[in-house]
Amino acid sequence: ETGVTQTPRHLVMGMTNKKSLKCEQHLGHNAMYWYKQSAKKPLELMFVYSLEERVENNSVPSRFSPECPNSSHLFLHLHTLQPEDSALYLCASSQVRGDFNSPLHFGNGTRLTVT
Amino acid sequence: AQKVTQAQTEISVVEKEDVTLDCVYETRDTTYYLFWYKQPPSGELVFLIRRNSFDEQNEISGRYSWNFQKSTSSFNFTITASQVVDSAVYFCALSESGDSNYQLIWGAGTKLIIKP
Numbered sequence: 001e002t003g004v005t006q007t008p009r010h011l012v013m014g015m016t017n018k019k020s021l022k023c024e025q026h027l028g029h030n031a032m033y034w035y036k037q038s039a040k041k042p043l044e045l046m047f048v049y050s051l052e053e054r055v056e057n058n059s060v061p062s063r064f065s066p067e068c069p070n071s072s073h074l075f076l077h078l079h080t081l082q083p084e085d086s087a088l089y090l091c092a093s094s095q096v097r098g099d100f101n102s103p104l105h106f107g108n109g110t111r112l113t114v115t
Numbered sequence: 116a117q118k119v120t121q122a123q124t125e126i127s128v129v130e131k132e133d134v135t136l137d138c139v140y141e142t143r144d145t146t147y148y149l150f151w152y153k154q155p156p157s158g159e160l161v162f163l164i165r166r167n168s169f170d171e172q173n174e175i176s177g178r179y180s181w182n183f184q185k186s187t188s189s190f191n192f193t194i195t196a197s198q199v200v201d202s203a204v205y206f207c208a209l210s211e212s213g214d215s216n217y218q219l220i221w222g223a224g225t226k227l228i229i230k231p
Contacts, residue, residue, distance in 0.1 A: 004159075031217065042119075043206070043221040056217050088158060101210070101217065103150065103165055109158040 003027065006091050006107035013081065014115055021076040021110045023091030031096045032074040033104065034066060037088040049074060050096055081114045088112070119209050121222035128197055129230050136192045136225045138207030144168075149190045150208040150219065151181065160206065166190065194227075202229045 034046040048056035049068040065077040092104040207222040
């Protein structure tokens with residue numbers, strides 16, 4: 001398998017549920033990202049991990065909790081979400097060397113609906 | 116302030132027509148990168164091109180071409196002889212060197228519909 005793979009593709013959860021989104025990259029990249037894409041809004045960067053360390057956290061509510069156990073895997077743990085959290089969640093990876101960052105490679109996303 | 120503007124929310128053309136997607140950016144940096152990504156209905160954003168601020172040469176890749184004009188802060192994307200498979204949302208993005216290496220400033224996207 002190649003590229004960036006996200007599971008599940010679709011997720012419906014209630015506000016009291018706990019679920020996790022999974023992302024796996026097979027590109028040998030050393031940085032991974034979570035983005036949120038809502039209708040009629042620009043893409044929002046949520047978290048960045050570089051070499052398994054979190055380097056960006058863009059004021060994301062604590063009900064979203066990322067985990068990066070190794071450079072190939074990234075999780076987004078979800079709990080007590082709100083209906084406004086319904087969106088497409090995209091995972092991406094890139095190769096970072098010093099100041100140089102390769103273009104992002106994205107997964108197909110997880111379409112999340114919070115009821 | 117950093118900003119990327121894609122003024123065209125949606126464009127609809129008939130197959131084989133040429134179409135240009137506009138992107139205007141704002142930055143105070145002299146060193147920056149500009150990107151175009153394509154998002155087909157499947158959801159995955161696909162990288163199309165990256166251009167650095169020191170390279171104003173226009174680029175052509177098959178039916179795709181990009182026109183980078185620093186004088187007008189624009190990085191427009193043209194599809195020649197459009198095809199139905201070109202239907203997607205196209206995003207322009209900006210990255211500044213020296214700022215957070217991981218931050219991309221994204222435009223709102225232009226939805227392109229190619230009718231058969």
